[in-house]
Amino acid sequence: DAGVIQSPRHEVTEMGQEVTLRCKPISGHNSLFWYRQTMMRGLELLIYFNNNVPIDDSGMPEDRFSAKMPNASFSTLKIQPSEPRDSAVYFCASTSQGYSNQPQHFGDGTRLSIL
C-alpha cells in the first residue's frame, strides 16, 4: 500500500525564494496535517484539513506560510519569501477523520534548507 508521499525529499534554496512542498495523502484518508520539526522546537502542528477544508491554521508561524488542498489527493505548503529560520523538516500526515482510534500516518518529510 502506498503511504503518504512527500516531494521533494530535500530542498536547498536561497533566502527570499518561494518554496513549495507537496503532499499526497493515503487514498481514502480525509484529514491531512502539516508539521514542522526542528531541534529547538520539536514537532509543531502548522495546519490541518478535513475534507479539503482548512480547519485550524493557528500553528502557521506567519503570513509568509500558506497551505492549500485543492482536492482529496493533493496538498501544498508554500513559503514566500523564505528565510533561513524556516530551515526544518516538514512532515505531512493523513488519517481518517471521525475514526478516532486511527493513528496519523506520516510521510518521510521534506528537509528544507534556506541559505
Place this chain on the structure above:
Amino acid sequence: AQSVTQLGSHVSVSEGALVLLRCNYSSSVPPYLFWYVQYPNQGLQLLLKYTTGATLVKGINGFEAEFKKSETSFHLTKPSAHMSDAAEYFCAVSDPYNNNDMRFGAGTRLTVKP
C-alpha cells in the same frame, strides 16, 4: 486540553538491557494513546496504540506499553534492546471524540551501546 510529557530527552542503554521510555499524559476525557518511532531521515511510524480494552498493548519490534489510569502513564518497554532500536520515540495523546486533536510529546532519543 490534552498534553503529553516524556521524561528524559535522551536515554542510553546497553544492547540486551531493558528499555524503558516514560510518558505521562493529561486529559479531561479517557484518552487514546500512541507511541511512534522515528528513524533517521524518516517520518514517524506507529509502534503501538491504546484505545480501549486490555491495558497492556503489544506493538511491533517487541515493544509494549501499559496504560495506567491511576498513574496517568503510558510507558514504553522492551525486555532486551537491540542496536536497531536506536531512534527517537514520541508519545502522543488523542481526544477520542476528535482524532484531529493529537498532541505529541517532545520525544526521547534512545541510544543503544554495544
